[in-house]
Every structure is written in structure tokens, then in C-alpha cells.
Amino acid sequence: DTEVTQTPKHLVMGMTNKKSLKCEQHMGHRAMYWYKQKAKKPPELMFVYSYEKLSINESVPSRFSPECPNSSLLNLHLHALQPEDSALYLCASSHPRRGGLGANVLTFGAGSRLTVL
């Protein structure tokens, strides 16, 4: 299995809703990432988990809450979002750099398209 699977593909939510985005990989990667991408812009890093521990938080608002319950799963919990949070949310995984494993290629999922009304 060489894929990163993201669900749902599309999500529409109101500003008072609570929802979650999910990401799964079975490649044995121990680093997982959340990126946010607005239209016609490059992806922007949000969070990095390394060995199931949060290693990077790029000053993301607390209405986004990441969770890494095990080495294969990464969640992004959403609460009280704003319309400007509408974007494509991309999950990626790789071997951690310090592990020296593999070539550190980041493998991305297809993304979850989020619309906040």
C-alpha cells in the first residue's frame, strides 16, 4: 500500500459545527503532516507529527486541533471555524528525517475540500 487516504473528500460545515478530517497510511511512515492550501496558492504547513508526537505547530489557531492516535492515523478536529478557513486540507506522510530511512519522500493524500458557511 503506497497511498495516503483522506476522508471525507468534501465537507461543508457551519461556523458552530464540530467535524473532523481523517488521514490514514500503511506505509510504515512515522512522520505525518497537515497542510492547508488556498486556491492558486502553494500548500502551507500546519502541523507535523513525528513518532506520534507533535513536533511542529506553525502557530495555527486553536480552532484546529490535530490528533495522532497511532502510527497510521492522523486526525484534524475542527470547531468554530470561520469562512476564511475554507480550503483544501492535505495530509502527507514520510519517514522521519532523523531516522535516516528511505529518501524522505513526502507522499500526499488527495485532500479534503472544506467549505465553511
Add this chain to the structure above:
Amino acid sequence: KQEVTQIPAALSVPEGENLVLNCSFTDSAIYNLQWFRQDPGKGLTSLLLIQSSQREQTSGRLNASLDKSSGRSTLYIAASQPGDSATYLCAVRPNQAGTALIFGKGTTLSVSS
């Protein structure tokens, strides 16, 4: 702070042409550089990864080069096809621990038949 620039922002070519996409970065202390392809509204597909110790990588009609000292990488696409139409993103991974990929804004390629 590392910055990644891609030129041109958009490119239109007829089918069959060979073309070069450019990527430059301000800090040569990189761990690796990765080229991605993104179709509209879709995720990113990794095309090629070049480690900092390497000069180039090839996959099919694609060839990526890296000149770390000058802060440049190029993606060469041979015999372009309409199916190559997409946005191509260059991303560098800095040497510093605790950092992740830094992306350029991409080059949007359109190949006409």
C-alpha cells in the same frame, strides 16, 4: 528564512515541445528538494526527489537537476503532451531539524494538442 521562487508562473506550449521549469531557493543549506505535480482541485503527486548530495534525477520524460551552491533546480520535460498540463510545485526541505517542506508558488503548465 528560506524562500522558494518558481519562474515562470504560467507557461503554454504546443504538444511535442521540450520545456524547462525553474526553481530557485535563497538558502543553500537544504536536505533535499522535491518536485510535485498538482491537477486542479487535487492532491500532490511526487515526481522526483533529489537529495542534497545528488545532481539530478530522472523518471521517464522528466529530468530534475540540482545546483545547491547556486540555489537552483530545473525540471526538464521532454516531448510534452496535453496530459502534462498541471501545476508543478518545487519544494525544499531545509537542513535544520524540526522543519518541513517549503513550497514555491508553482508553475501552471498548459500543453495544447
